[in-house]
Amino acid sequence: MKRRFRASSVYLLAVLALMYLPIVVVIVYSFNSSDLSSVWGGFTLDWYRELFRDRAMGEALRNTLVLGVLSSLSAAIIGTLGAVGLPRSRIVGKGAVEYIAMLPMMTPEIILGMVSLAFFSLLALPFGMLTLFLSHTAFCIPYVYMQVKARLIGLDPSLTEAARDLGAGESRAFFDITLPLIMPAISSGMLLAFAMSIDDVVISVFMTGASVNTLPIKIYTMLKTGVTPKINALCTLMFAATILVVVAVSLAGRRKTKR
């Protein structure tokens, strides 16, 4: 038994090592003073300095963050209200509505990009932050909806019933009982939606006009056309930010379960 356990640990470690290999390579090369990625020319921080001087990059970063916050926030509101309301509503064809609302999660992103591009130009909407926001919200909603729905199914209905028996109105019971109970699901769905939004390339490629850039789009074009080692520095900083968020989230989760 013990030996089998060890073999499985070796397997886990090997796959994890392979997962981290490309990330480690990027980090190492971000400190490489040679601008040829095949040669090691010594330690330098020049690429970071150059990165901070790049104003277009800063603007792309700002666009990405604004977009991520706005679309995950509106997805959280629309998705939560929908997950709570839709199953108990009297809307005709609510099953179909749910299915269509979940479609963005189950279709290849390129189709979403394609249909949004065609549809928004039919509506003559100017391509830029608005179209980005609408399409990102559409693919963020399913993540919140699914999480909240799963949480609601696991919820004890007698809790809200008790609140109502004690005289709480519909909205009071929702805000005092249901909402706090589904809050973890809302926040994890929203976090997931935010991560999807700030990492999206495929849909954004179709939605950005000539003037607006998001960070993933900027990196994508750089990878396609010509890479400067600056991109190593950018990727390293993004990775550091990711680790901070993941550690913070998992620490918060642990404290909650301990309590």
Place this chain on the structure above:
Amino acid sequence: MNTFEKLRRKRSRSYTLASLPLVIFTIVFVLGPMVYMVILSFLTRAESWGVVAEFTFDNYADILEPVYLESAVQSLKLAFTTTIIVCAVGYPFGYFMAKLPEARRRLCVMLVMVPFWTSSLIRLYGWMIILRANGPLDSALMALGITDAPLKLLYTYPAVLAGMVYALLPFMILSVYSSVEKMDWSLVEAARDLGAGAVRAFLTVTLKLTLPGLMTGIILTFVPSMGLFFIADILGGNKVVLIGTVIQEQLMKVHNWPFAAALSVILMAMTSAMIILYRKVTGSKELEGAI
């Protein structure tokens, strides 16, 4: 009775009101574009720009041209190969991970989550550096004497495959993990007590109970892999042409929107078939353990 009925009606009215934003948004920004895509796929392309409202099947007929047919076949091939490798690597990983002791399991989940949350472009770029001609991989292999000339793996099919597997593996691991984690192990013990060997118990009990997780992982791998054109773009140069690449090209460069729409309809049909298959196999409507 009457007041009760009235109360219920009033309650469902507020629920209806709450779901309205979702209903409206879904109809306008998801259903609308999808319907428009289907309509567009039957329209005729205008001489220079835009479309003419003339009904035609030509766009679908055009897909049968060898160039496009080949890209569809290559997409399917890549999607299937990716999915099989992801299953083979990800299932044991998720399974072993769920069986780790508590503290190590937490750590392992976190270690899987970090690459998952990391921008896919960063990870792709790492592969670009590694696979580049005379890059770290070539130097390492040559130093070890395994190969004597650089492999020049970047901009080849294997590079695209590696990138796909790498990008989609976490989805599989996490789906399988959540399925195995909540499995009732006493059922496996019961099978063993009744005389089933380890392999038999695994095949008849464990595999069956974790099938929903495995199938979710398959969907979450297969569906995106049909459309991730940017991985093929970056790691495959222009040597690997996927259906996604063609759609993007038709939209952005050739401006033949009806044809791009027809391709999208076909792609959509293929992925829907996968999801219907999923429901048939697992008998469930939801994607289990979807993160």
